[in-house]
Amino acid sequence: MIFTFDFVILIFMVVAAIIALNVKDLLSASMIFGIYGFLICLLWAEMGAVDVAFTEAAVGAGVSAVLFIATVFNTKRKSSD
Amino acid sequence: MEQLVEQILEPHFNFWIYVILMMIGLWAVIAKNNLIKKLIGLSIFQTAIILFYVSLGVKEDATIPIKKPTPIEYSEKAYGGEAEAKGDYAAADKAPADKKTDGKTGDSKKKKKAYEKINPDKIANPLPHVLMLTAIVVGVATLGVALAITQMIFKEFGTVEEDEVLKVIKGGGQDD
Amino acid sequence: MLSKVFATIAVVITGGLLLYGVYDFPSFGDPNSPPNAGVEGGADSVSQYFITQTYNDSKVPNIVTAVLADYRGYDTMFETVVVFAAGIAIFCIMRSLGNANDPAKEKDEMHSFTHGDHNRIIIGTTCRIVVPIVQIFALYVIAHGHYSPGGGFQGGVLLGASFILLALSSDLNAALKRLSEKNYFALAAIGVLIYAGFGLVAQFLGANFLEYGVLQPLLFTDGPEMARSHSMLGVEIGVAFTVMAIMFSIYANLSTRGTLKNGL
Amino acid sequence: MIISIISAIFIISGLFFFAGAAIGILRFPDFYTRTHAAGKGDTLSSLLVITGFAIYQLKGFESFAADWPILLVIFKLLSVSIFIIFTSPTSTHALMDAGWEEHNEPKIMEGRPNHLGEDSDQF
Structure with missing residues (x-):
């Protein structure tokens, strides 16, 4: 673990989480949530949890973003807040 | 300034950010109006908790939890009392295990092998990784259930906004 | 608006208490913290074992x-069951x-994202x-999970993702x-069933549920250690089957509103 | 020593193209040129950086019998780069395609000839 690396990724994570929750377009929100998943994956690889990072790269950044997008296309794309 | 970073910021900064991420997620779950936004908030909440768990297992200057101990030549030293006195689990526990299976399977080759001592402080704690690995996969499965329920709500009410859904429910559902 | 005020108050109180509690935590990366070294700092904690x-x-x-x-096999088995149950629920x-939808209304609401085939050739x-490469890599991840990062969950998700990629690129x-x-x-x-079967066979051979050491005569291995290693591989294959199937089923059902027709 | 210098050259040139891609994303006027910068820059710079890593692995290589795991690592890194050659331009293409279907208008300088309207029903 390197503190500066940690610091940068954690700040980016908070920014990505806030943007994902504040974007009005739900498709963009899903994509930014995918970015959030990749950042978490980086953080775990850096912490030494390689198995968890691998799972997160496949699940959090791949499958769950696709599931969100599938639901957004089957419902409404615009969000009120 | 340097002291501030080393003494206060560095030991607890990660935990602060986890709490902040948890606050963001919780706020989204309570206050956001859109159901999909609520689910994104719930996922952020979940990842904050998983992050907290995994970071409990972090050790300074530790490697990843994949370690194949290199065998050292068998000798009385590694096997006998000295190993046990040093707390050499690898060698000390090896002896009774070999005694038990002796004679049943041809262990004569294996008996010569002893492994170097593993320093547990240099390997990251694997236990939180295991717990959280399954939690992530189960999390995406349950997220799928939540998204299915969201689609069902959209089919019933024609919207995924919470206030509009509540309006239809309170109005007795005459909108259909 | 009221809900936002209430949410802010609740979140600030919860977060403030947690931020206050963080000060009592062991510092980040401490090898002698209770989760890493046991409560008394001794060498007999579970993770050190x-x-x-x-x-x-x-x-x-x-x-x-x-x-x-192996050590937490019972836990993992029921995690797999949870994934399976989630798939059934979806x-x-x-x-x-x-089935409740009538097709005419369906077509009106559905967004169509396949505008003909002319621009789908490259993708x-x-x-x-790419899909065969992904699948071979997934099989490598499952089979090599003992020696490198990987295992049943990761390989299963990758296999499922390869089918999802196929469905996304052309059609469901x-x-x-x-x-x-x-x-x-x-x-x-x-x-x-593969996972539970390993446990049950171990039980029939006189050991506890999921105690793989006794499977040695069935697996023709050198000793109980190798029997445990091979049984782990079998169990991981079971996990990979379930996770792959359920990931693909979740995508197939969510993207088509349960009709399994024409996808995204 | 010479291997370190060669790999450093590769990695630094990769970082240079990464910086170019980032500047392009920020400064180009419309969606298509931005995606173009991202796709081109990412592909080339990832390739260069990964090739630099692969060359750096050769540092301790002395004999084939003892050091063959190094070749395995190099093989894995080069497989990753080949995978990137296939997938990165395709994903850029898919992005551009989605943008075109969403009626994202390209920005065209006034007076420049363009043929966008000829074989498309969208503009």
């Missing part, structure tokens, strides 16, 4: 895989949704090249032709 003893017990270098499939919810060709039917609904639910059930 795992780190030092795993290779002696089961000849598996990757400690995470060993703990996942199937039930989305199917009742899909389709690349995916035809192209993926369903390879793995039909009947087959994927059968695979999911078979995966759980």
Whole structure:
């Protein structure tokens, strides 16, 4: 673990989480949530949890973003807040 | 300034950010109006908790939890009392295990092998990784259930906004 | 608006208490903290046992895989069952949704994202090249999970993602032709049964549930350690079957509102 | 020593193209040129950086019998780069395609000839 690396990724994570929750377009929100998943994956690889990072790269950044997008296309794309 | 970073910021900064991420997620779950936004908030909440768990297992200057101990030549030293006195689990526990299976399977080759001592402080704690690995996969499965329920709500009410859904429910559902 | 005020108050109180509590935490990366070194700082904590003893017990270098499939096998088995149950739940919810729709209304609401085939050639060709690579890599991840990061969950998700990629690149039917609904639910059930089967066979041979050491005569291995290692591989294959099938079924049901027709 | 210098050259040139891609994303006027910068820059710079890593692995290589795991690592890194050659331009293409279907208008300088309207029903 390197503190500066940690610091940068954690700040980016908070920014990505806030943007994902504040974007009005739900498709963009899903994509930014995918970015959030990749950042978490980086953080775990850096912490030494390689198995968890691998799972997160496949699940959090791949499958769950696709599931969100599938639901957004089957419902409404615009969000009120 | 340097002291501030080393003494206060560095030991607890990660935990602060986890709490902040948890606050963001919780706020989204309570206050956001859109159901999909609520689910994104719930996922952020979940990842904050998983992050907290995994970071409990972090050790300074530790490697990843994949370690194949290199065998050292068998000798009385590694096997006998000295190993046990040093707390050499690898060698000390090896002896009774070999005694038990002796004679049943041809262990004569294996008996010569002893492994170097593993320093547990240099390997990251694997236990939180295991717990959280399954939690992530189960999390995406349950997220799928939540998204299915969201689609069902959209089919019933024609919207995924919470206030509009509540309006239809309170109005007795005459909108259909 | 009131809900936002209430939410802010609740979140600030919760977060403030947690931020206050963080000061009592052991510092980040401390090897002598209670989770790492036991409550009294001794050398007898569970995680230290795992780190030092795993290779002696089961000849598996990757400690995470060993703990996942062997020491905590009972836990993992029911995690797999949870994934399976979630797949069944989504199937039930989305199917009742899909069959209730009349097709005319369906077509009006559905967004169509396949505007003809003329611009799908590049994507389709690349995916035809990439999908087998992904699947072979997934099999490598499952089989090599003892020696490198990987295992049943990761490999299963990758296999499922390869089918999702196939469905995204051309059509859901192209993926369903390879793995039909009947087959994927059968695979999911078979995966759980493989896992439970290892436990039950161990029980019939006189040991505890999921105690793989006694499977040595059935697996023709050198000793109980290698029997545990091979049983872990079998269990991981079961997990991979279930996770693959359920991931694909979740995508197939969610993207088509349960009708399994024409996808995204 | 010479291997370190060669790999450093590769990695630094990769970082240079990464910086170019980032500047392009920020400064180009419309969606298509931005995606163009991202796709081109990412592909080339990832390739260069990964090739630099692969060359750096050769540092301790002395004999084939003892050091063959190094070749395995190099093989894995080069497989990753080949995978990137296939997938990165395709994903850029898919992005551009989605943008075109969403009626994202390209920005065209006044007076420049363009043929966008001829074989498309969208503009």
